[in-house]
Amino acid sequence: MIMKKVYHKAFIIGSRKRGRWMKYSDLPGTDERVSVIGLGTWVFGGENWGGADNDAAVAVVKEAIGLGVNFIDTAPFYTDGVSEELIGKGIAGKRDKVFIATKCGLVRENGRIVHDLTPGSLERELELSLKRLQCDVIDLYQTHWPDPNVEIERTMEVLLKFQGQKKIKHIGLCNVGLDLLKKAIKAAPVRTVQVQYSLLERGIEKELLPFCVAQKIGVIAYGVMGGGILTGKYKVQPQFTRRDARKMFYSFYEGEKFTQTNRFIKGLSSYGRPLNELALNWCRQQQGVVVALAGCRDVEQLRMNAGAASWDLSVDEISRLKQMEGA
Numbered sequence: 001m002i003m004k005k006v007y008h009k010a011f012i013i014g015s016r017k018r019g020r021w022m023k024y025s026d027l028p029g030t031d032e033r034v035s036v037i038g039l040g041t042w043v044f045g046g047e048n049w050g051g052a053d054n055d056a057a058v059a060v061v062k063e064a065i066g067l068g069v070n071f072i073d074t075a076p077f078y079t080d081g082v083s084e085e086l087i088g089k090g091i092a093g094k095r096d097k098v099f100i101a102t103k104c105g106l107v108r109e110n111g112r113i114v115h116d117l118t119p120g121s122l123e124r125e126l127e128l129s130l131k132r133l134q135c136d137v138i139d140l141y142q143t144h145w146p147d148p149n150v151e152i153e154r155t156m157e158v159l160l161k162f163q164g165q166k167k168i169k170h171i172g173l174c175n176v177g178l179d180l181l182k183k184a185i186k187a188a189p190v191r192t193v194q195v196q197y198s199l200l201e202r203g204i205e206k207e208l209l210p211f212c213v214a215q216k217i218g219v220i221a222y223g224v225m226g227g228g229i230l231t232g233k234y235k236v237q238p239q240f241t242r243r244d245a246r247k248m249f250y251s252f253y254e255g256e257k258f259t260q261t262n263r264f265i266k267g268l269s270s271y272g273r274p275l276n277e278l279a280l281n282w283c284r285q286q287q288g289v290v291v292a293l294a295g296c297r298d299v300e301q302l303r304m305n306a307g308a309a310s311w312d313l314s315v316d317e318i319s320r321l322k323q324m325e326g327a
């Protein structure tokens with residue numbers, strides 16, 4: 001089944017200039033083809049990642065295009081629009097080579113981050129994103145988190161209006177549960193669901209992933225390297241500041257959980273593959289996953305992560321990995 005997905009849905013092109021290969025998924029319900037490894041850009045601007053270099057971020061975007069990584073994920077929340085601005089710079093003159101996915105619904109209010117999917121806020125956010133990205137249209141517009149105060153049908157109505165105005169091409173949802181997704185797809189064509197999915201976090205396998213497969217909704221996976229820990233880089237417990245993503249968002253870096261996670265990662269070394277590539281390929285080869293996002297702070301990380309697309313795990317390797325006790 002898994003092999004069928006990989007070979008049936010993806011095709012291969014060569015990027016001979018840099019001697020690397022990229023694979024592409026068909027985005028269900030559309031005529032779009034997106035790279036199986038997508039560029040994650042939460043790190044751009046560095047707000048939640050212990051700082052980051054802006055020139056390096058622009059270089060990452062340019063290199064991604066050269067490597068055939070066309071799927072670029074961002075959000076206004078990422079360093080308060082800086083991530084979108086840096087992508088705008090990186091794609092200048094190359095808009096037709098990339099598929100831009102950004103988000104809406106997390107806004108800053110007097111220094112606080114609040115959920116806001118009201119129509120007025122969506123209108124404001126979309127215009128700002130288009131400006132920062134220097135684009136006329138966004139390929140995939142995703143709600144970042146549900147807003148408990150706004151009916152999903154109301155939000156979908158506004159996104160459909162944006163589609164009619166040709167300001168966005170496709171609609172996606174992030175971080176939704178099954179009930180909300182069921183409501184949303186009755187109101188508008190939802191092409192993608194973006195959620196955390198990795199060797200360390202497999203919660204979606206029970207309900208959400210099978211539902212997306214059945215409904216032909218593409219899953220975009222984030223946190224595929226657990227925020228970096230799945231690369232095996234942390235031999236001793238790191239110390240992050242309060243607002244660092246690895247302290248406030250990912251759960252693998254504290255106390256006993258860190259020890260358990262590292263024990264699990266040690267078990268992965270028997271596969272004889274670079275751990276970042278193992279983590280990315282395990283995820284992207286699951287049925288229903290169309291893009292495995294890889295957050296990259298510099299060109300070196302990007303090249304390492306894009307390299308995962310040049311090989312596949314065997315069916316046997318995938319099933320052995322599936323049976324490993326998670327952290």
Ligand SMILES: NC(=O)c1ccc[n+]([C@@H]2O[C@H](COP(=O)([O-])OP(=O)(O)OC[C@H]3O[C@@H](n4cnc5c(N)ncnc54)[C@H](OP(=O)(O)O)[C@@H]3O)[C@@H](O)[C@H]2O)c1
Pocket residue numbers: 039040041042043049073074144174175194195221222223224225226227228229231233245276293294295296297300301302304305
């Ligand atoms: N929709 C949502 O709510 C949501 C939530 C989270 C993420 N996302 C999206 O998903 C993307 C990916 O997730 P993520 O960035 O949070 O986590 P991730 O991809 O699991 O980890 C990314 C981090 O790992 C480190 N890293 C990456 N490649 C490496 C390599 N080859 N070797 C060593 N270290 C490496 C880098 O951080 P250091 O250099 O600091 O170690 C990088 O910022 C995000 O960038 C964002 O676009 C969306």
